Amino acid sequence: MGSDGYENVTVICRCEEITLGEIREWLDRGYDTVDELKRILRVGMGPCQGRGCQDIIMREISRRRGIPIDQVESGTARPPGKPIKTGLLADMGDE
Numbered sequence: 001m002g003s004d005g006y007e008n009v010t011v012i013c014r015c016e017e018i019t020l021g022e023i024r025e026w027l028d029r030g031y032d033t034v035d036e037l038k039r040i041l042r043v044g045m046g047p048c049q050g051r052g053c054q055d056i057i058m059r060e061i062s063r064r065r066g067i068p069i070d071q072v073e074s075g076t077a078r079p080p081g082k083p084i085k086t087g088l089l090a091d092m093g094d095e
């Protein structure tokens with residue numbers, strides 16, 4: 001897929017500062033699942049836990065693989081789904 005001129009300045013994952021160009025580069029190398037891109041680029045692993053970037057990454061995977069977006073796996077989610085203060089977990093004790 002050719003460059004659109006903006007892919008190296010278009011930041012997709014703001015938390016990890018990953019551009020569209022970097023995502024496309026790794027898709028070209030064959031890393032075409034959300035989990036693989038997470039492992040390589042840490043996309044979706046920032047403080048927002050992918051709420052800011054995951055849909056865009058899934059759309060890019062969909063385009064690259066030529067499949068509908070509903071067939072792109074969203075990747076493994078690990079709790080907590082939202083960032084919380086560690087003290088809150090400590091206060092829960094044995095619950």
Ligand code: FES
Nearest residue numbers: 013015046052053
């Ligand atoms: S924007 Fe990607 S993890 Fe927050």
